Amino acid sequence: MSENGSEDGSLHIVDVATGKEVDKVIPNVQYPTGGGSLAWREDGSGFWYTRYPAASEPAERQHFYQQIYYHRVGDDPAKDVYVLGKDFPRVAEIALDARPGAPGVIASVANGDGGEFAHYLIAGDGGIRQVTRFEDKVVAAALGPDGLYLISRQGAPRGKLLKLALDDLTLAKAQTIVPESDAALEPGGEFGAGNITLTKDAIYLREIVGGPSRVAIYGLDGKPRGQLQLPEVATVDEMTVMDDGSLLVAVKTYLEPPQFLRVDADSGRTKATALRQTSPVSFGDVEVVREFATSKDGTRVPLNIVRRKGLKLDGSAPLLLNGYGGYNVSLVPRFLGAATRLWLDAGGVYVIANLRGGGEFGETWHTQGALTNKQNVFDDFAASAQYLVDKGYTSKERMAAIGGSNGGLLMGAVFTQHPELFRAVVSTVGIYDMLRVELDPNGAFNVTEFGTVKNLEQFQALYAYSPYHHVQDGAKYPAIFMATGETDGRVNPMHSRKMVARLQAATGSGRPVLLSINAHAGHGMGSSLSIRVNQMADIYAFLFDQLGITSPLQ
Template identity: 55%
Template sequence: MKHPSLIPPASRRRAVRWMALSTLALAGLAGAGAAAADAAYPATPKRAVQDTFHGTAVSEDYRWLEDFERPEVKQWVAAQNALTRARLDAIPGREALAARIKDLVSSRPTGYGSLGLYGQRWFALKFEAGRQQPRIVTMDSPDQPGTERVVLDPTELAADGSLAIDWFQPSPDGQRIAVSLSEKGSERGSLHLYDVASGKAIDVVIPRVQFPTGGGSVSWHADGKGLLYTRYPAPGERPDSDAMFFQEVWTHRLGEPLSRDRRVLGQGLPRIAETFLAAGPKGLQIAQVLNGDGGEEAFWLQQKGGRWQQLSTFADGVKGVQASADGWLYLLSTQGAPKGQVLRLKLGQPLAKAERLVPEAEGTLTQFKLQDGRLYLSYLLGGPSELRRFDLKTRKSDVMPLPPIASVDALVKGAKGELLASVQSYTQPQAWYRVHADGHLEATALAQKANVDFSDVEVLREFATSKDGTRVPLNILRPKGLTLDGSHPVLLYGYGGYSVSQTPGFNALRKVWLERGGVLVIANLRGGGEYGEAWHLAGNLTRKQNVFDDFIGAAEHLIARGYTKPERLAIQGGSNGGLLMGAALTQRPDLFRAVHASVGIYDMLRVELDANGAFNITEFGTVKDEAQFRALLGYSPLHKVRDGTRYPAVLFTTGDHDGRVNPMQSRKMVARLQAAQGAAFADRPILLRTSANAGHGMGSSTSEVIAERTDSFSFLMDQLGMPLQKP
């Protein structure tokens, strides 16, 4: 259920002119779209169902909305979509806002992700303005984008942008490439193999390598003539209810039929295993196995031609493994060091023999790369990054210069000691830098050029205080010279889960909000990984309420500091962040004016019944455990709604093809809130937008992104009384 950020950048992990408006003028504008297109909510019958958990009876009225195959549910969704369209399309200035969003998306800077050197070729996923989907390209060097050649363009296979690249992996020599492709944001991928030189498909298509539950992965054999791949059960191998579970690792040789493929790893792994594969030197293969989404990881190794051997268990705290050509393993470990340390172990020795190489430091260690006798380490300092270098001989380290409040998204090894780092900030787009031996960073030709000017915006770090006294970082983007008089429209974003950290990243669409007088805030909540595993564990399982308390504390801080007031405060989050939206609006309905909740979960007692929900038990808990059930029921948004309460206006967005969060979650929450609000609060509508061409957000086409952003921004701006036309 991990979800790319809606306001922070989505990499999965990125001049403004400000005009002040009077409170009187704002009051006249608020909710104009709702008044202009007033309509009753679609009829939603109540059909009571009762369950009993650990002696506690729990009732609900809208379980019938769970089954989307029922004609009456499809009709209900269509009616909700019609109401939403009528409301949103009637908002004054919407067309101008849509044009501005389209312009920014269409002019977005060219970016390169998944960069890597294979053989003599550099490969990357290229994101370009005006294209529905990114393309896989090769080039001779990051300094020679003019040598670029397209390997795969998914829009040549589906012109409407409905076919997406889930992930790809070139062979070690760069001659072939394996690509997982899926349709309409479903993340249900099949593996396609291509010859890089010709771009033509080769060999067979391997089905069921990728699902939204446990993801998928591939690793080539050292000779490039075969590969390891993740595989879900074939029809008839297991019950249909297990079709997206029991992920295994299989091996395939090019030119051979799939019937000759065989399983090499998977026996005895958890039902909710998520496996990621990587190749090391001299034929070494590494398998990282996650026990669902709660943060437990184990590693297996296979030396050339040998059997798989387990290096670490879920309890050992190993979070990453890299191998060197001289037979050493370098491990990122949190065992006794929740912010991360680096251990070194001779290949073939047990984990107990590992020596501590780089001890735990002030920041949270997120990644490292070994290059030319040095370790390059990226740390999180509560959100922003710090890049350090550690010399293996002298055991000395130094800090390398980065822009202020920036993030290091990736470290990539090149040839002959070359190291590249992907760096971005809230005001500067992503750039690939070459890290020189003397420590300075030099931008390569793959540095993005911003299509918006943030020179009159300042980025501040402030700290809110949560209910239990915990200090919660806030990243605030505001016009320079802002007067803290409580009048400003503020959009507060949060996530808080899965150890996913909200790091600085460039997003041109922020200009849409900022140039209309708004302030943007991204909170670093517990449940994330900004301060290490302890920060994550403080916000999961029975401690999940801490996340909501942190977010409420952030809102109260913004009000107390004079940024805004409740009627000018909007909040936004998706997936796990959608749960956050549901909890915040039901626990403190007085604190917010408008909410955008995307692909969220709201009935916490039935999440685990869906395929991907089972993978989230290690993060959220299960109703089968009494203490966890009590915690789940204590904050489950669906069960916290109270009739007659004046809730904020809410736009719920979801997609028919979401395999991570069942769209029924949004349907049921909308039905419950609409019944609770009734016609008494017509100025604060509860709306549902369901897209037939999207899933959880991954793989969405450019046109789908433009349409969704237009709807969400126009809804929030209308509710807060912001001008939709550019001032």
């Protein structure tokens, strides 16, 4: 738990039968990028967990050097036993995965945010075995009833599934049981462990094809058994094995509220359950179509276009274009909700662009938008916007862009490179000074994704697109709304403050440049419902005003 969205968390242990806390609070278990993780021993007597050096340690060590400790329920946390991590990189991020019946816990260790992982098996008796190294290109690991299953990108940028016998965890002896296919096996959930679900006789692999998910079923020997029956355009968030062997699958789509489907253990058929959210709005008159823009270098960029059925392509509709493009994070189907319903009722179109830098098509798609290739992301987004204008969905005077965090960097790069492309831009918790970002408290974690000013080639690439350094006096910038949280530990609020100050002094368009700072919010994770609702109201009020939209609620 953390306060005010800071993600600087402490661990509380609660007895689920009584609702009361037991044991003392364990501090320093979570920090923004490194997060925090925990895995229970199967008998419930204790758990492995991650924590950071204590406040008494030197300042340069705090919030770095994440390590694994073991806590026995009932003991004083001061007696917790160190397990692993002191020799890990300074920017290591650890995720722990325990599964019923497994002979131990898997510790997945990320080398910062760039997509390199090492994996360790922590046995129940305390023994530790390193299974993979960062250079092995194994991005996920899961313990099954008869072996260790690994997603590898070695010679397979979209991923392949390997299997190791539990009595010999030598990676060189791993068998490829599911070869690379047209779909990507991406890291997700706890560094990809959630993408491998194992039952007593089957493997369920969550695959991604340009954004939407599909779930392929295999025998434990890798022989294909077909696919789960899912909605046509959907995301599978998690899969949980139940006591009777059936599977509970969390499914999300653009137009229907999230729900859980149950998969029969014997037939493999899916059926609806009562576990589903409800919504006050319906999207029965709405459709999602997928089209492709062509980027500067010829790459086809998928666009998921949400529109009311029968929309006339006469260039008059207000359009909101969303993008991210980084960290191997994919923009996947998510229920659009009431705010998007309001936008559509006002005649608007909402578009999600699957840009390079994400994981929608595997590791190659990611690396084409990372480090010195980052400009590809901005070119993809600009090409997407121009495509939507050329096809008659909107006009530049009726188009807005929105993005947050790495997507905020995207916003800053695009409106400094193409100030004429959008009428309005919303950018939240963004990074804008790319020459100083690695000096921020959390900046070191980002070097594996963005690069470092200490490397000449990477410095040149960073400077070439750094939004703050390319604000031009007198340029006619769009109306801009930026937002940040005072307790943001992922992206220093300094970026938004200095960028807004520079833009307010420089813009020659006469359009507003606004900054919203919330003293009780961080990067967005853990923000209260009221904070999120108020920010959404501010964003749509800004967009309606700048695009000349009359609210359908009036």
